[in-house]
Amino acid sequence: MKAVRFHEFGGPEVLRVEEVDRPEAGPGQVLVRVAATTFSPVDATIRSGGLREVFPVALPFVPGLDVSGTVAALGEGVDGVAVGDAVVGFLPMTADGASAEYVVAPAEVLAAAPTSIPLADAAGLPSVGLTAWQSLVDHADLKAGQRVLVNGAGGAVGGYAVQIAKRAGAHVIATASPHSADLVRSYGADEVVDRSTTDVADAVTEPVDLVLHVAPADPSALFGLVRPGGLLLSTTAPVSDDPERGVRAANVYVRPDAGQLAHLVAEVDAGRLDVHIGHRLPLDAVASVHENPLAGKVVFLP
Numbered sequence: 001m002k003a004v005r006f007h008e009f010g011g012p013e014v015l016r017v018e019e020v021d022r023p024e025a026g027p028g029q030v031l032v033r034v035a036a037t038t039f040s041p042v043d044a045t046i047r048s049g050g051l052r053e054v055f056p057v058a059l060p061f062v063p064g065l066d067v068s069g070t071v072a073a074l075g076e077g078v079d080g081v082a083v084g085d086a087v088v089g090f091l092p093m094t095a096d097g098a099s100a101e102y103v104v105a106p107a108e109v110l111a112a113a114p115t116s117i118p119l120a121d122a123a124g125l126p127s128v129g130l131t132a133w134q135s136l137v138d139h140a141d142l143k144a145g146q147r148v149l150v151n152g153a154g155g156a157v158g159g160y161a162v163q164i165a166k167r168a169g170a171h172v173i174a175t176a177s178p179h180s181a182d183l184v185r186s187y188g189a190d191e192v193v194d195r196s197t198t199d200v201a202d203a204v205t206e207p208v209d210l211v212l213h214v215a216p217a218d219p220s221a222l223f224g225l226v227r228p229g230g231l232l233l234s235t236t237a238p239v240s241d242d243p244e245r246g247v248r249a250a251n252v253y254v255r256p257d258a259g260q261l262a263h264l265v266a267e268v269d270a271g272r273l274d275v276h277i278g279h280r281l282p283l284d285a286v287a288s289v290h291e292n293p294l295a296g297k298v299v300f301l302p
Helices: 041-048 126-139 156-167 181-186 220-225 258-269 283-291
Strands: 002-006 015-019 029-038 066-074 086-090 102-106 110-112 147-151 171-176 191-194 208-213 226-234 248-251 279-282 298-301
Touching: 002 283, 015 283, 029 086, 041 283, 066 102, 066 126, 086 126, 086 258, 110 258, 126 156, 126 208, 126 226, 126 258, 147 156, 147 220, 156 171, 156 181, 156 208, 171 181, 181 191, 208 220, 220 226, 279 283, 283 298
Parallel strands: 147 171, 147 208, 171 191, 208 226, 226 248, 279 298
Antiparallel strands: 002 015, 029 066, 029 102, 029 298, 066 086, 086 110
């Protein structure tokens, strides 16, 4: 089968498209014929070796944390899924990923794929949708009527966060570039701050209950926007509590959760959660996207 792999840590140039043996599903595993995977900044950090102490991987390694596809074979002891089923999943970071024609996945990370969108597009849901859900629901316990600032709403995680927060009944303030502002508004944001021309600290005039920081920048200036007793969550830069103002802070590290993913799939099929795909590219474009990341969620098709 065709797969994208790297044999050493380094820049995008270490990625190669190769012919490799098709993997086999072991006990508790499922072999998935890949419909699509995605590009994630985490893939790039793993490739560079920046996470080798946290997520040690065996070389050569196949990137691709998200997968959508159809079940091709079942390992011993797997039930609840059948050959031919369409599935989605967020794969373990230390195992070979889905930048290939087939991938082996633990059965417990897979959920039935949405039926209302193309199967390939469904790869744009797992890791980023789970990051947004776990931030707002698990960490923040978001309630209706709260004021939420999503800093970096034009990105994949931010787009889901706006939709989930609005669905929960929050007042949502979102920062976005002019390129993504209309999309963020369509997700239900009550206020959109143009981050290219406006300092968010000047634009937000009333304190917020929660800041979700998903932008690749230092979030320290955002603490002043949070009311005492509020919360700042970051999926990118490290943060710690601000005890002088009584503001809590936490770093969000996404984890696979098939139950939560199944809920997000149900929201997609009910028309309450939009999966936006910015680009659909062939698998052999993985290296070029690692070199020049594209705005919007990128889906790779084998």
